[in-house]
Amino acid sequence: MKSLIIGxxxxxxxxxxxxxxSHAVRMGTEGAYEPYNFINDKGEVDGFERELGDKLCEIAxxxxxxxKNDWDSxxxxxTSGNYxxxxxxxxxxxxxxxxxxxxxxxxxxxxxxYVSLAGAxxxxxxxxxAAQTNTIQAGHVSSSGATLVEYATPDETIAAVRNxxxxxxxxxxxxxxxxxxxSGGELEFVxxxxxxxxxxxxxxxxxxxxxxxxxxxxxxxxxxxxxINTLIEKWFEMKGPY
Amino acid sequence: MGGTNRPFHPVxxxxxxxxxxxxxxxxxxxxxxxxxKHQQFYFSFLIVLALIAGTAPxxxxxxxxxxxxxxxxxxxIKWLGHIYTSMVRGVPDIVFFLFVPIAxxxxxxxxxxxxLCPEVTEPVYRGNDFxxxxxxxxxxxxxxxxxxxxxxxxxxxxxxxxxxGAFAANTIDGALRAVPKAQLETARAYGMSERQxxxxxxxxxxWTFALPGLSNxxxxxxxSTPLLFLLGIEDIVYWARELGGTKTSxxxxxHPDWRAWYFLSLLIFYLLLTWVSExxxxxxxxxxxxxxxxxxxxxxxxGNAAEPEIAGARL
Numbered sequence: 001m002k003s004l005i006i007g008x009x010x011x012x013x014x015x016x017x018x019x020x021x022s023h024a025v026r027m028g029t030e031g032a033y034e035p036y037n038f039i040n041d042k043g044e045v046d047g048f049e050r051e052l053g054d055k056l057c058e059i060a061x062x063x064x065x066x067x068k069n070d071w072d073s074x075x076x077x078x079t080s081g082n083y084x085x086x087x088x089x090x091x092x093x094x095x096x097x098x099x100x101x102x103x104x105x106x107x108x109x110x111x112x113x114y115v116s117l118a119g120a121x122x123x124x125x126x127x128x129x130a131a132q133t134n135t136i137q138a139g140h141v142s143s144s145g146a147t148l149v150e151y152a153t154p155d156e157t158i159a160a161v162r163n164x165x166x167x168x169x170x171x172x173x174x175x176x177x178x179x180x181x182x183s184g185g186e187l188e189f190v191x192x193x194x195x196x197x198x199x200x201x202x203x204x205x206x207x208x209x210x211x212x213x214x215x216x217x218x219x220x221x222x223x224x225x226x227x228i229n230t231l232i233e234k235w236f237e238m239k240g241p242y
Numbered sequence: 243m244g245g246t247n248r249p250f251h252p253v254x255x256x257x258x259x260x261x262x263x264x265x266x267x268x269x270x271x272x273x274x275x276x277x278x279k280h281q282q283f284y285f286s287f288l289i290v291l292a293l294i295a296g297t298a299p300x301x302x303x304x305x306x307x308x309x310x311x312x313x314x315x316x317x318x319i320k321w322l323g324h325i326y327t328s329m330v331r332g333v334p335d336i337v338f339f340l341f342v343p344i345a346x347x348x349x350x351x352x353x354x355x356x357x358l359c360p361e362v363t364e365p366v367y368r369g370n371d372f373x374x375x376x377x378x379x380x381x382x383x384x385x386x387x388x389x390x391x392x393x394x395x396x397x398x399x400x401x402x403x404x405x406x407g408a409f410a411a412n413t414i415d416g417a418l419r420a421v422p423k424a425q426l427e428t429a430r431a432y433g434m435s436e437r438q439x440x441x442x443x444x445x446x447x448x449w450t451f452a453l454p455g456l457s458n459x460x461x462x463x464x465x466s467t468p469l470l471f472l473l474g475i476e477d478i479v480y481w482a483r484e485l486g487g488t489k490t491s492x493x494x495x496x497h498p499d500w501r502a503w504y505f506l507s508l509l510i511f512y513l514l515l516t517w518v519s520e521x522x523x524x525x526x527x528x529x530x531x532x533x534x535x536x537x538x539x540x541x542x543x544x545g546n547a548a549e550p551e552i553a554g555a556r557l
Contacts, residue, residue, distance in 0.1 A: 024384035032484070034492040039484060041262075041494040043279040065387060069474060077474070079370040080348070081379065099370050155487035159499050178490035207371045 025062040025211070026083035027053050030071045033154050033175055035235040036089035036107075036200075039068070048235040049087040052106060055227060056202075059218040060211075072133060072152055075099055078203060084211065085204055089172065091136045091197030101206050103215045105199025106228060108241045112137050112196045115176050116161060116168040118188040125191040130157040130166035136196045137170040161187070174236050262494045274495045283481035287511065290467045290478055293399060297463065300403035301410050308411025309418060323411070330408035339469050342401035343394070347380065354378035391475070398473045406463055413455035418444065420451040422535070449530040450538065457523040464515055482508055 029037045031045055040046035045066040057064035067083045078086055078100060091109075092102045116124045126146045131138040133150040142148040149166045151157045158179055160166040168190060169176075180187045202219075204212045222228045229240025258265060259273035274280070311323025330338065351374045352366055359375035366374055376382070381389045421444055429439040470477040486501030531538035 024382070026383055032487075034490065038492060039279065041277040041279050043277075043282045047492075063384075065383075067387070067390075068476070073474070080344070080372045081351070081374065084383070153483070153487070155483075155499075158488060159501070162499065178492060179488065182490050182496065205371045205373070207368045207373045 023062050025057060025064045025085065027057075027064050027066050028069050028074060028078060028083035028086045028088065029053075029066060030074060030088040031068045032071070033089045033172075034178075035174060036172075037087065048107075048231055049089070051235075052222070052228065052231055053085075053087050053202075055222060056215055056218040059221055060214040062214075070152065071135075075203070079205060081205075084208065085202050085215070087202050089175075089200055090203055092199055092201045093136060093197060096203070099206075100203045101208075101212050102201035102203055103212060103219055105201050106219050106223075107200035107232065109195055109197050109199050111173045111193035112140065112170055113173040113176055113189055113193045114168045114170050114191045115158075115180055115187050116190045118185055120167065120188070120190060122191055124167035125170075127167035128165075130160040130169040131171065132157055135171075137172075140194060140196055141170055158187075174238075177237070270495070274497075277495065279481075279485065282476070283478070283485055286476060286478045286481050289395070289475070290470070293395070293402065293467055293470065294464060296399050297402045297406065298460070300399065301406040301459070301463070304403055304407025305410025305414050308407060309414040312411065312415050313418065327408045327411050330405055331412065335405055335466065336469070336472065338405050339398075339401050339472060342404055343397035343473055346397055346400065348372060350380050351378055354380060394473065394475055398470055398475055401473070402463070402466070406459060409459050410456065413452055413459065414448070416455070417448045417452035421447045446530075447534065450527070450534050450536060453523065453527050453530060457519070457527075460519055460523070461516060464519065465512065478508055478511070 029045055029049060031037055031039045033047075035047050037045060037047040037049045044050075045068065050066065053064065053066075069077050069083070071088065074086055074088060074090075075096065077083065086100070089107075090096070090102075092105060096102070114125045114129070126144070128149050129141045129144075129146045130149045130151060131141050132154050133152060138148060138150055149160060151160060154171060154175060157166070157169045157171060161169045173193060176189070180189060202215055204215065219228075223242040226240075226242075228242050232238065232240040256269075256272060256276070258269055259276070262270065262273055265273065308323050308327055311319050312327065314320045314323065351372075355362070355366060355374035355378035358377045362375050364373070366372060381393050425443055425447060426439055429443040434442065468477065468479045471479040482504035483501065486499065486504035488499045489496045527538065531541070533539060
């Protein structure tokens with residue numbers, strides 16, 4: 001046991017003293033919330049945030065690597081330094097701002113919507129409603145008086161409606177749209193859309209103020225030259241607001 | 243760039259896969275099952291096997307160390323051995339799996355920070371943040387992704403070894419005690435030194451008592467490998483869930499919820515793995531029981547193919 005620990009420590013110290021590059025930035029994302037971010041068939045991180053993030057890194061002068069992390073632990077693993085930013089369709093909320101900083105929003109507040117099996121009563125939004133853990137939608141469901149059923153991944157919330165574990169699911173409308181369109185009539189939007197949150201921003205450790213400033217400047221540049229609008233139109237079938 | 247520069251290179255398997263929308267049926271399936279994403283899924287089976295193969299020797303090493311510490315005549319070492327086995331055995335595995343990698347990672351980074359960046363005066367713990375200087379990061383932010391993944395894998399392997407090593411220590415200690423005293427006394431009477439008695443008599447006879455416990459441990463180790471998923475390592479469970487989920491036309495190969503099929507493949511994989519292990523352990527048990535003064539030993543010596551009785555004592 002002792003020799004093992006000594007061995008590992010020795011390896012840890014000899015391995016990587018050589019090149020410390022302060023321009024290397026690791027970008028954390030979930031990779032399961034299309035079209036914001038997902039893992040494409042090549043096995044790479046893809047989506048709106050991948051494309052935008054790469055452009056932001058170029059402007060800010062960072063060389064970026066994308067890292068996948070479960071949604072559940074995405075904030076703790078940022079603060080403990082496993083990666084340096086979060087771009088994962090994460091809405092800017094006061095609760096999250098207590099733990100990390102956000103850049104200004106790179107995506108406007110998106111309507112959240114309910115989806116249930118086709119032909120369901122509009123009352124289902126007050127029944128068992130599925131949402132992903134620690135999302136603004138989960139917060140909304142539990143304060144709406146409905147029974148919240150939480151799942152670790154967005155995909156599982158949809159599966160829960162399909163197999164009857166939940167009466168409805170609440171998520172960002174942009175995520176639900178294609179799932180409903182391509183369900184062959186199985187799924188349907190139900191009830192009114194709800195506007196939640198104050199837009200989506202990039203999460204950055206509170207101690208990384210320089211990085212925050214650089215990314216903020218990059219976002220402003222891409223907003224004013226219309227790049228972000230073009231990307232929003234490409235991925236979301238909606239008009240860019242910036 | 244991209245979180246996917248792995249130590250293997252995905253290839254386009256078939257020419258006709260260039261345009262997935264134009265094909266269907268078997269061709270579609272052949273292309274679908276050979277996407278680079280699926281190749282990562284297949285690769286992750288090797289990761290699981292590597293974890294088992296890499297952890298088992300470490301478990302035995304820690305097991306022997308723990309057992310000898312518990313048997314030591316020097317009291318503090320004896321206590322240390324007992325503290326290790328009872329502490330690890332008394333804490334839920336999951337707590338250990340979550341604690342050990344994080345604690346080790348932060349301990350390494352903290353120490354490197356102190357040595358490599360003595361000029362930094364700000365504290366490492368700032369509010370919620372754990373901040374070490376760029377040079378102290380482990381692995382460095384600039385290292386390729388596979389280095390990060392290998393590092394995570396090694397931490398996971400150590401966590402597994404620490405947990406299972408405590409159980410192995412208990413089993414080995416028990417087996418060493420179970421060897422009949424008369425055997426050891428006879429060895430000494432023949433004039434063997436302590437060392438000779440251990441290597442020639444005590445250790446070889448120990449195995450027949452240790453194997454049932456160790457084979458149990460092996461099975462539990464095999465079955466706990468999905469815990470890798472908890473440690474953020476992209477193992478077979480991660481890929482099965484990711485690949486099986488409903489895929490819309492954002493993906494090249496859209497499909498409905500196929501998670502059941504993917505999890506079925508994991509089920510078959512684990513059943514095969516444990517089945518092969520059972521066979522191997524049965525053969526091993528017969529081998530070490532030969533000539534032993536136990537029921538299993540009598541059976542093995544008589545050339546009886548029946549499962550040795552000691553194996554029946556498995557929990």
